[in-house]
Amino acid sequence: MNDRDEKTFLLAEALGEADEKFIDEAEKEYSPGRKRAQIALIIILCAALVLGGVSSLAAKKKAAKRGLAPLVTFSDLAPQEMTLTKWERFTDAQGELRALHWTQRITDETFQRRVLQLLDEAQIKTAREEPRQAQGGYVPSDSVHLVIHEDELTYDISISYRDIRSDAETLETSIGVGMEKTKKHKAGFYVWQCVLEREPFERLFEELWEYSGGQVTMSVRTDLNNTLIDERALWTRPDGNPLAPDTPVTEADRGGIWDEFRAETGK
Amino acid sequence: MRDEEIVELYRRRDERAIEESQKKYGEYCRAAARRLLGSELDAQECENDAYAGAWNAIPPHSPEALGPFLAKIARRAAMKKLRERAAEKRGGGELPAAFEELSECLPAREDTAAAAEGKELTAAVNAFLSGLAETERRMFVCRYWWAESVSDIAARFGCGESKVKMKLARTRKKLRARLEKEGLL
Numbered sequence: 140m141n142d143r144d145e146k147t148f149l150l151a152e153a154l155g156e157a158d159e160k161f162i163d164e165a166e167k168e169y170s171p172g173r174k175r176a177q178i179a180l181i182i183i184l185c186a187a188l189v190l191g192g193v194s195s196l197a198a199k200k201k202a203a204k205r206g207l208a209p210l211v212t213f214s215d216l217a218p219q220e221m222t223l224t225k226w227e228r229f230t231d232a233q234g235e236l237r238a239l240h241w242t243q244r245i246t247d248e249t250f251q252r253r254v255l256q257l258l259d260e261a262q263i264k265t266a267r268e269e270p271r272q273a274q275g276g277y278v279p280s281d282s283v284h285l286v287i288h289e290d291e292l293t294y295d296i297s298i299s300y301r302d303i304r305s306d307a308e309t310l311e312t313s314i315g316v317g318m319e320k321t322k323k324h325k326a327g328f329y330v331w332q333c334v335l336e337r338e339p340f341e342r343l344f345e346e347l348w349e350y351s352g353g354q355v356t357m358s359v360r361t362d363l364n365n366t367l368i369d370e371r372a373l374w375t376r377p378d379g380n381p382l383a384p385d386t387p388v389t390e391a392d393r394g395g396i397w398d399e400f401r402a403e404t405g406k
Numbered sequence: 407m408r409d410e411e412i413v414e415l416y417r418r419r420d421e422r423a424i425e426e427s428q429k430k431y432g433e434y435c436r437a438a439a440r441r442l443l444g445s446e447l448d449a450q451e452c453e454n455d456a457y458a459g460a461w462n463a464i465p466p467h468s469p470e471a472l473g474p475f476l477a478k479i480a481r482r483a484a485m486k487k488l489r490e491r492a493a494e495k496r497g498g499g500e501l502p503a504a505f506e507e508l509s510e511c512l513p514a515r516e517d518t519a520a521a522a523e524g525k526e527l528t529a530a531v532n533a534f535l536s537g538l539a540e541t542e543r544r545m546f547v548c549r550y551w552w553a554e555s556v557s558d559i560a561a562r563f564g565c566g567e568s569k570v571k572m573k574l575a576r577t578r579k580k581l582r583a584r585l586e587k588e589g590l591l
Contacts, residue, residue: 147508148489150585153527154508154550155481159474161535165547 409472416464423464424457431473438477439484441553448487455483481551504553507578527590534584538577545570546577 407426415423432453439452459479460469469475535543545563548554549570556574560567 148485148492149524149527150508150531151550152482152485153524153531155478155485156524156528156531157535157547157551158532159469159471159478161532161543161547162474162477162551163471164540165544165552167544 409469412472413464413468416460424461427457427460427472427476428453431476434473435476435480438481438552442481442484443487448484449480452480452483452487456480459483504550507574508550527585530585530588530590531581534581538580542573542577545573549574 407430409430412423412426412430415426435453435456436446436449440446440449443449443452456476456479459482460472460476535547538546541563545559548559548562549556554562556567556570560570563570
């Protein structure tokens with residue numbers, strides 16, 4: 140037996156001596172009702188990253204002038220009420236901006252109702268929009284991702300802007316574990332949804348909860364050949380870096396992100 | 407018969423303890439061994455080892471949960487047989503695949519420290535397990551203790567195989583990080 144086999148045996152034997160309560164627990168009939176998973180994270184992911192097209196936020200502003208204004212804007216959502224927890228740029232190999240993705244956590248109940256109202260309006264409006272491949276540019280708020288934490292009365296939303304000129308037909312098969320393609324968006328991209336129970340993320344979730352800037356999220360990107368590019372860290376700091384459980388997100392972190400956002404968008 | 411009564415039979419050195427254990431936990435013990443060994447005959451041997459082990463351990467030991475206690479002994483016996491098989495380059499059952507996955511928890515480099523003391527490793531594994539969320543832990547134990555197939559685990563938990571694989575992969579990654587941090591492997 141080689142060294143690696145020997146170590147594997149050692150590990151398997153150590154596991155074999157696991158506490159009897161874990162052994163007993165494991166084989167019990169599983170009942171979803173037992174789960175403390177009232178919190179469902181519904182994560183809608185945009186998987187369509189883009190061929191060609193708009194390269195900067197300036198294009199987004201132009202698009203807005205053409206009547207493609209975001210359906211839900213930061214100003215609508217009163218950013219002072221929210222914690223921006225994630226701010227990502229997706230760029231292509233040439234460094235051209237392809238998509239923006241941000242997420243906020245909202246804890247104020249009145250404000251939540253407003254957000255939900257806005258989201259509702261946005262979804263209705265989005266549903267009425269015609270495909271815009273021919274026009275190119277960003278289609279604002281084409282996927283509004285709403286995470287409802289039922290027992291904590293909080294909501295996370297993320298809004299993505301992306302170029303829609305992707306070849307949706309190339310995104311045919313499942314892209315990642317636990318992911319389901321929910322629909323082909325008529326504007327020409329797919330939306331991926333992953334429903335995660337609170338468990339097994341519960342522990343980290345609770346730890347992160349203390350850091351209001353922490354965000355539980357999953358992001359999967361594929362190229363147009365449906366090849367997985369990356370799977371983002373589940374736990375991210377506002378700057379997109381992995382959030383270690385013992386790493387608090389500072390006010391400076393948040394402020395920096397907002398400054399960055401404001402500088403880029405002029406909001 | 408309740409566990410406490412069976413344990414009491416062991417304490418009194420009453421041979422009915424084995425008979426009652428067999429009635430109540432025979433299949434449970436065989437399952438623990440069978441999945442590792444893939445052989446009913448070998449599993450039966452391990453089952454018998456479990457009763458013998460319990461006979462020797464009780465008293466003074468007083469198991470809190472008799473079934474898992476017996477199953478642990480059976481699994482230990484199965485592991486011993488597996489070691490013998492590995493030495494002969496033979497294997498069977500679900501374990502080779504499970505082991506292959508578990509080996510991801512090991513550092514890739516060859517010059518890793520010498521094998522840690524078994525007790526220390528066991529303590530670390532137990533601490534790791536206790537820190538996991540319940541579903542995560544159960545899936546992990548189902549796979550790597552009970553050597554259940556991924557499809558069986560998916561059926562048990564009412565989810566897809568891909569979800570099980572994802573959770574297992576993440577848990578293995580965490581375990582590896584933990585063991586590396588503690589310098590155990």
